[in-house]
Amino acid sequence: MSESILAANPATREGRPWYRNRKLDQYICFWSVPFFYNLFGLVFVPLSWMMPPRSPTSDIADVIAFMQSPNLLIACTILTLAIGLSAVGNACYMVQMRRMSVSPVFLFAFMAGAIVGAVVGALFPMFCFGLGAFRSGYDPEILQMMYDFGYLSFIGSLGCFVLNWGMLGLAILLDKNNILPKWLGYYVIWQLMTEFFVATVWIAHDGPFAWDGLLAFWFNMVIYVPWQIIVYVCIFRAIRNQPENELRNARFKPGATYA
Amino acid sequence: MAITTADAEPLPDTNGNTTAPGLVPGEASMWFFILGDLLIFGVYFVCYMVYRGEHAGLFLQSQRHLDQGIGMSNTVVLLTSSLFVALGTEAARAGKAARATRLVGIAFACGAVFPILKLVEWLPKLGAGITPGENLFFMFYYLMTGLHLVHVLLGLVILGFVLRSLRSASTPNMKFIETGGIYWHMVDLLWLLLFALFYLIR
């Protein structure tokens, strides 16, 4: 699919090789996103087995065994090195928001949310798990606390994502340049609703509303994963469809004198 | 320090009308949201019924704590509001802007009563220690009525913008008014379902 999209790119059709593409900066950053999400999936699923979420009511022996599994440390290391890519992925949204007719306030509010989200939604929870594995011999209560802290922080980090998706959705709906399709704006706001549903994980220990519950986790995942893919496909199309003369580097002609 | 904040001339406003007029009322992409929202609520309703079947006793006992009177008043308030929105849209379509403003104004006032009634309903409950953590029923109850309340608040904001559009523009933006109206009817519809499931089915 990616090849066909690239082939349809007007710049490559002009005969310019991909590495001379004017939008190469955007394409590099864009393609870091699937790379990052795969890494993210690798870190959280087969490497740490933190996802799919373990039960909040797990037996303490299971909690200890999980919290001390050495793979958690590998996961932590990879995440530490890669967390910066979350910034790159969010910057791809921001570039499109910047092109919209709306005020940059949306952009900067989004940026603040992106910073907080990376810390509370990824780095901190992973460290909670890694700390248990780093030093064997922590008391079971301490491990249980880090287990809870990790899961609640990872699954229950609401505010920054409400902010981010709210800003993105509103910006799309108010935009008059039609950078991203209007239905995507509604789709983003719709997805935002699922953030509210997650609030229950802070209360429920079992049943559909716990952090491994049918509604609070699985239903949200069913909505979230296709949504995330569709949003990035739309971002890709927005990059591809950006007219060449609108690019910031379009004014630099080789040989021209410009300070 | 010269800072340019716009890097491109904004393209002309295309008004966002992507479909042929008259096909569906309101902005076509808005239906995306309406149907999606109904889908989410639908899944929650189904889950509610399933868990209700599993824990029939618990749900029945917990339901007794709900005040059908307030639930009924909420329903009346929202239905009235919805009716006035429909009348207001009709008036706006007929070009009677002043009348439409008045009607939507009444709709707004009715809608604004809803959050107050919700607080009247919730605060004594929370005060009496009936919180979402109480049991599965109350988790469902607070979560879903709470999310519906968020929808109502958003709807009030939208109605506010509809009012502004009716009052300031010489030719009101019918698309926008219809979109707002549809959203408000959806909020109404969701409440009817909530009311039936939580208050009435015993």
Add this chain to the structure above:
Amino acid sequence: MSTRGQLLLLWTTPVAGVLFLAAYLMFPGFSPPMSPTMTPEEVAAFLQANLTATRGVVIFVNLIGASLVPFFACIAVQMLRVGNSSPVFAYSYIICVGIGLTAFILADYCWGVAAYRPDRDPQLVSLLNDMAWFFFIAPAGLVVVQNLCLAGSIYLDARPKPVFPRWVAHFNVATAVLMIPGAFAILHKAGPLAWDGSLSFSLRLATFAVYVAVMFFVLLRVVQQPVESEGVLL
């Protein structure tokens, strides 16, 4: 674009450097760096023995922790001038700075909380100490991506007269590579990759110090390019 404000902020970099150096020298946990193999009891005893200095440094770093931000902001503003098709690298850079700074300050807080009640359960003191080291390690990963963004932006500069000289891109890639071992301190408790090891600790901090110093002089020249009439696109 006026250069005065940028120059002013840029000149806070040497001040920040001196402040960080002072904090580094005063912090008992860094000279020599605490070993990851210390038992919880040893960590608690260590903090007890170095209470005043630790508290002092924690407060000091709490105050100066963000003092390098103006330096990074200068880089970001110049990145916005670079002739790329979009500001995507500059935006990534700024977010990375925010994440890295938050992690760094959380590290400071963890040591601060540990030193606030050093007589609490040694297990908790040790946990806070471990957490502090984890968060101290984390900014290394952010600097890696940050530097790669700056490098990418420079490589793709379409300006006939580039904003940054090209060697700065190579330099950024090189420093990014040298920062990578820092992240492996999470995996190792002994040897050069442990958090007190030569690669994870000494090499990383030395690389960062050299990086800031070199970039300071680079920026001194970049900021003073005669671009008064030019605007900056956010």
